[in-house]
Amino acid sequence: MAADLAGHVSGPVHAPGTDAYDATRTGMQRLDRHRPDAVVEAADAGDVRAAVAWAAKRGLRVAAQLTGHGLGAGMEGGVLVATRRMDGVRVDPDRRTAWVGAGATWQAVIEAAAPHGLAPLSGSAPSVGAVSYTLGGGVGLLARRYGFAADHVRRVDLVTADGRLREVTEGGDPDLFWALRGGGAGAFGVVTGMEVGLFPVTRVYGGSLFLDVTAEPGALEVWRRWTASVPEELTSGVSMLVYPDVEGVPGPMRGRQVAQVSLAWSGPPEEGPKVVEPLRSAAPVLMDTLRELPYAESGAVFDEHHDPAGFRGRNVLVDGLDEGALAELTRMTGAAPFFCVVSLRHLGGALARGPETANAVGHRGAAYSLTVMTFAGTGASENPEEAEDTEAMRELREEAVALFDEHAVGRSFTLGFGPMDEQEVREVFDARDRARLTRVRAAHDPRGMFHSNRPIPTGGW
Ligand SMILES: Cc1cc2nc3c(=O)[nH]c(=O)nc-3n(C[C@H](O)[C@H](O)[C@H](O)COP(=O)(O)OP(=O)(O)OC[C@H]3O[C@@H](n4cnc5c(N)ncnc54)[C@H](O)[C@@H]3O)c2cc1C
Numbered sequence: 001m002a003a004d005l006a007g008h009v010s011g012p013v014h015a016p017g018t019d020a021y022d023a024t025r026t027g028m029q030r031l032d033r034h035r036p037d038a039v040v041e042a043a044d045a046g047d048v049r050a051a052v053a054w055a056a057k058r059g060l061r062v063a064a065q066l067t068g069h070g071l072g073a074g075m076e077g078g079v080l081v082a083t084r085r086m087d088g089v090r091v092d093p094d095r096r097t098a099w100v101g102a103g104a105t106w107q108a109v110i111e112a113a114a115p116h117g118l119a120p121l122s123g124s125a126p127s128v129g130a131v132s133y134t135l136g137g138g139v140g141l142l143a144r145r146y147g148f149a150a151d152h153v154r155r156v157d158l159v160t161a162d163g164r165l166r167e168v169t170e171g172g173d174p175d176l177f178w179a180l181r182g183g184g185a186g187a188f189g190v191v192t193g194m195e196v197g198l199f200p201v202t203r204v205y206g207g208s209l210f211l212d213v214t215a216e217p218g219a220l221e222v223w224r225r226w227t228a229s230v231p232e233e234l235t236s237g238v239s240m241l242v243y244p245d246v247e248g249v250p251g252p253m254r255g256r257q258v259a260q261v262s263l264a265w266s267g268p269p270e271e272g273p274k275v276v277e278p279l280r281s282a283a284p285v286l287m288d289t290l291r292e293l294p295y296a297e298s299g300a301v302f303d304e305h306h307d308p309a310g311f312r313g314r315n316v317l318v319d320g321l322d323e324g325a326l327a328e329l330t331r332m333t334g335a336a337p338f339f340c341v342v343s344l345r346h347l348g349g350a351l352a353r354g355p356e357t358a359n360a361v362g363h364r365g366a367a368y369s370l371t372v373m374t375f376a377g378t379g380a381s382e383n384p385e386e387a388e389d390t391e392a393m394r395e396l397r398e399e400a401v402a403l404f405d406e407h408a409v410g411r412s413f414t415l416g417f418g419p420m421d422e423q424e425v426r427e428v429f430d431a432r433d434r435a436r437l438t439r440v441r442a443a444h445d446p447r448g449m450f451h452s453n454r455p456i457p458t459g460g461w
Contacts, residue, residue: 002038011043027068031310036080045192053163063451066129072419072453118198121149124302135185136414141264144349150181151355152197179440182361186452205272206264207289213257216283232349233267240342310376313417314397317366318407363410
């Protein structure tokens with residue numbers, strides 16, 4: 001099968017059982033993997049068209065992947081389009097836009113934009129794929145000032161199930177353009193590239209304050225109160241975890257529950273320290289990486305680790321957080337007998353206002369995003385059934401998120417981590433938008449050929 005496909009494309013095609021097949025289908029997420037009949041490393045949009053047309057003729061399914069950061073359930077059989085070779089980025093400084101290939105990470109876009117005094121709406125980890133992040137919404141370091149990354153997409157180049165390459169714009173195909181921006185990349189076709197807006201940001205004041213939650217269990221509540229009054233130039237999040245007492249972990253953090261408050265201030269840099277000051281009294285500061293930095297170094301703000309891992313997350317978007325629930329969340333996750341990370345993001349500002357041209361991003365009124373993640377080691381096992389996402393881990397994720405039921409408004413597309421079933425995906429979107437999304441899916445992929453990490457059905461929901 002792979003040999004036949006290879007005759008239709010210019011990029012390499014890998015068959016099951018080869019090292020190249022395993023290397024290409026394996027990404028950041030190790031609890032799940034695609035098991036396609038063939039992996040094609042597409043060299044360009046022509047290869048994507050040929051692969052989709054080849055699969056369509058044979059009744060096979062198609063999935064796309066760049067880094068595997070956002071992998072949902074793995075696809076069984078079919079064709080996996082690996083996009084890493086399609087990593088071109090072209091900046092138009094006059095129009096303040098970038099055309100971003102499907103294989104480009106945010107870091108590549110950041111580096112291409114920086115010499116022009118511009119920045120994209122990238123997120124905490126510049127190593128994630130810019131296309132998938134953006135079409136899922138995309139909550140970045142400048143989110144409260146400029147909105148979702150999806151709010152600033154100008155054009156999407158998309159190969160649909162009929163094997164056509166379309167330039168999808170508001171003027172040309174308003175329904176598909178609406179659905180792609182917030183409804184994600186995977187359900188409507190394979191994206192070969194897109195044009196996005198850039199912003200005049202060269203430097204930020206940012207980094208992380210590591211607060212000692214063991215000494216001050218109320219640290220999250222202090223952060224919550226602080227977020228209630230910060231300007232829109234400030235976007236922040238908290239990652240709370242218990243650091244193991246082992247070598248390699250900085251001394252002051254070993255064995256302690258720590259809230260890492262990560263933030264980016266894009267107002268006048270000299271004002272940054274003053275805005276952040278109230279946080280310093282929240283709890284003993286174990287480590288402080290705040291400084292003025294070029295946006296090109298924005299990966300240092302959250303300074304996330306990028307080793308492949310087996311992880312699952314449960315997310316909820318809320319219209320508020322209350323003190324009692326935050327205290328219980330701190331207690332519950334601090335006592336977990338396995339590695340668990342609580343991740344909160346402050347939303348609002350431009351995220352709530354929305355773009356000039358409406359899109360499918362849901363729940364703009366949400367004030368915060370909460371994700372509870374658990375880690376099952378490297379998940380090296382080929383069979384997800386044998387991996388170690390245990391019942392206790394699932395229960396903790398669900399119970400921790402349920403503490404905020406009273407304030408729940410929906411779920412985030414990108415901040416969910418791991419697979420979501422159709423019911424969970426339904427909760428990503430506003431009720432008024434669900435039927436329209438399924439209509440767009442049915443119009444462009446009636447047979448449900450595309451396997452997406454966030455499945456949108458072709459029929460009723
Ligand atoms: C460490 C980490 C930090 C993150 N930080 C943020 C953040 O700050 N803000 C935020 O909003 N999100 C964040 N995310 C979530 C991230 O935006 C999503 O996981 C995103 O989908 C990753 O894109 P990818 O291409 O790297 O991943 P992949 O796993 O390669 O792709 C994810 C899915 O997107 C679809 N897809 C990918 N490429 C294409 C294509 N060319 N055409 C069609 N469909 C495609 C497929 O369904 C695929 O399964 C983070 C994730 C991680 C793991």
